[in-house]
Amino acid sequence: KNEVEQSPQNLTAQEGEFITINCSYSVGISALHWLQQHPGGGIVSLFMLSSGKKKHGRLIATINIQEKHSSLHITASHPRDSAVYICAVMVTSGSRLTFGEGTQLTVNP
Amino acid sequence: EAGVVQSPRYKIIEKKQPVAFWCNPISGHNTLYWYLQNLGQGPELLIRYENEEAVDDSQLPKDRFSAERLKGVDSTLKIQPAELGDSAVYLCASSPDSYYNEQFFGPGTRLTVL
Numbered sequence: 001k002n003e004v005e006q007s008p009q010n011l012t013a014q015e016g017e018f019i020t021i022n023c024s025y026s027v028g029i030s031a032l033h034w035l036q037q038h039p040g041g042g043i044v045s046l047f048m049l050s051s052g053k054k055k056h057g058r059l060i061a062t063i064n065i066q067e068k069h070s071s072l073h074i075t076a077s078h079p080r081d082s083a084v085y086i087c088a089v090m091v092t093s094g095s096r097l098t099f100g101e102g103t104q105l106t107v108n109p
Numbered sequence: 110e111a112g113v114v115q116s117p118r119y120k121i122i123e124k125k126q127p128v129a130f131w132c133n134p135i136s137g138h139n140t141l142y143w144y145l146q147n148l149g150q151g152p153e154l155l156i157r158y159e160n161e162e163a164v165d166d167s168q169l170p171k172d173r174f175s176a177e178r179l180k181g182v183d184s185t186l187k188i189q190p191a192e193l194g195d196s197a198v199y200l201c202a203s204s205p206d207s208y209y210n211e212q213f214f215g216p217g218t219r220l221t222v223l
Contacts, residue, residue, distance in 0.1 A: 031210040040118075040216065042214065042215070042216035043152075045213070086152075095157070096157070097212060099151030102149070102150070
């Protein structure tokens with residue numbers, strides 16, 4: 001079993017829909033990251049969380065430390081949001097990021 | 110401020126050939142990471158440098174992969190000889206130090222081995 005599990009693996013939505021991507025982890029962490037990867041490979045950091053909730057534009061990330069679960073929400077989704085969204089955790093016992101397998105999001109116009 | 114720079118962006122080679130990837134981290138970042146990302150999967154750490162020292166290379170296949178970070182700035186990752194299964198995206202990332210939780214990623218090099 002992977003230390004970081006994401007769901008769903010693939011998600012297709014219509015423009016304007018509210019989107020939720022989930023991440024569960026099984027280890028103690030010092031921080032959780034949500035990353036965005038567009039075709040071509042480059043990864044952009046969206047959020048870094050250690051507790052609570054963060055909001056940036058149409059993106060909202062939440063984390064529940066007790067339940068070892070985080071969600072990434074996209075409000076009023078747009079085709080330009082189409083990308084792979086990756087959850088990654090910094091394990092407290094080391095300085096290595098452990099990544100989920102990613103969620104492929106496709107938003108259709 | 111310039112981000113992490115990688116080159117080349119794309120590389121196509123035949124199996125058994127050597128290949129090298131180059132990474133220039135963000136200025137002042139002491140920690141540098143090389144990751145391997147297979148299609149449909151998350152990145153996996155190959156090696157982590159603190160300045161010029163490789164402090165975590167446990168996942169680096171040392172029979173064919175090598176890396177160096179001379180002078181603690183730029184880094185090169187080499188594969189010799191390449192195999193078909195090495196086709197992947199190779200990502201470089203940097204951070205101010207190992208205790209800084211955020212890493213900054215380069216655009217990656219997409220390697221295709223024929």
